[in-house]
Amino acid sequence: MYRDQGRGISMNFIGMVAALTAFFSVWFGHVAVRKIESISPTIWIPTIIFTALGILTEYFVLITDHWLLNTALGILGITLLFDALEFTRQQNRIKKGHAPANPDNPRHAKILTEYPSATTIDLLEREPVGYPSTMIH
Amino acid sequence: MNYFGLIIGVATLLIIGLGFPLVIQGERRFGYLWWPYMMLIGIMFIIASLFIQNDWLSVLVGVLGATFVWGSTELKEQAVRAELGWYPFNANKIKPPLENIIKKWRAPHL
Numbered sequence: 001m002y003r004d005q006g007r008g009i010s011m012n013f014i015g016m017v018a019a020l021t022a023f024f025s026v027w028f029g030h031v032a033v034r035k036i037e038s039i040s041p042t043i044w045i046p047t048i049i050f051t052a053l054g055i056l057t058e059y060f061v062l063i064t065d066h067w068l069l070n071t072a073l074g075i076l077g078i079t080l081l082f083d084a085l086e087f088t089r090q091q092n093r094i095k096k097g098h099a100p101a102n103p104d105n106p107r108h109a110k111i112l113t114e115y116p117s118a119t120t121i122d123l124l125e126r127e128p129v130g131y132p133s134t135m136i137h
Numbered sequence: 138m139n140y141f142g143l144i145i146g147v148a149t150l151l152i153i154g155l156g157f158p159l160v161i162q163g164e165r166r167f168g169y170l171w172w173p174y175m176m177l178i179g180i181m182f183i184i185a186s187l188f189i190q191n192d193w194l195s196v197l198v199g200v201l202g203a204t205f206v207w208g209s210t211e212l213k214e215q216a217v218r219a220e221l222g223w224y225p226f227n228a229n230k231i232k233p234p235l236e237n238i239i240k241k242w243r244a245p246h247l
Binding site for chain 1: 138139140141142143144145146147149150153169182183186187188189190192195196197198199200202203204206207213214216217218220221222223226228247
């Protein structure tokens with residue numbers, strides 16, 4: 001059901017396809033969530049868009065019999081659904097100062113006034129020094 | 138209806154979820170300079186998946202490999218988080234073999 005004529009005799013590429021899809025889906029989500037959350041005036045719109053994309057992708061998975069496409073889209077769809085949740089988690093990081101707020105975004109500007117821990121500085125943008133160092137940015 | 142991809146997607150999410158404690162505990166106990174070894178373990182898992190004929194097992198091993206490779210790119214930032222006090226800091230980490238050579242390489246971060 002999941003195999004086609006392109007499959008080799010001794011090598012099984014489904015694990016490799018799954019690994020590459022997982023790696024690049026996580027990378028894309030990691031970057032996209034941070035970028036979109038930073039510039040979006042609301043988080044519910046991107047949350048709904050990513051949820052819809054995730055559900056749509058999983059729907060295609062259910063009606064696709066191609067073994068590699070089925071695997072890749074299955075992983076991509078679930079990653080998109082997890083990214084939808086990540087918008088809220090990223091906003092919480094902004095509130096705690098664990099990710100930099102964008103003062104040009106009205107939602108972030110409000111967070112900066114309401115949460116003393118929020119900051120526009122990216123505290124993670126440096127090399128490790130090997131000792132506790134809250135003062136080094 | 139073909140549920141293979143959907144189940145694989147959920148399984149992938151669970152395996153990637155293992156990556157969080159892997160990075161946190163790995164950095165705390167060993168330090169971020171172990172990143173080349175973590176990356177190598179991941180690549181070996183992915184290569185091994187090529188030789189597993191069972192599709193389910195091949196996918197799980199491949200995704201586990203991807204989790205290790207991704208985790209290796211997260212170790213440096215996790216080290217900074219621990220230094221900032223967001224996670225417990227351990228000063229007595231186990232040093233990696235070839236530490237002086239690894240220190241000269243730029244640790245990956247995506």
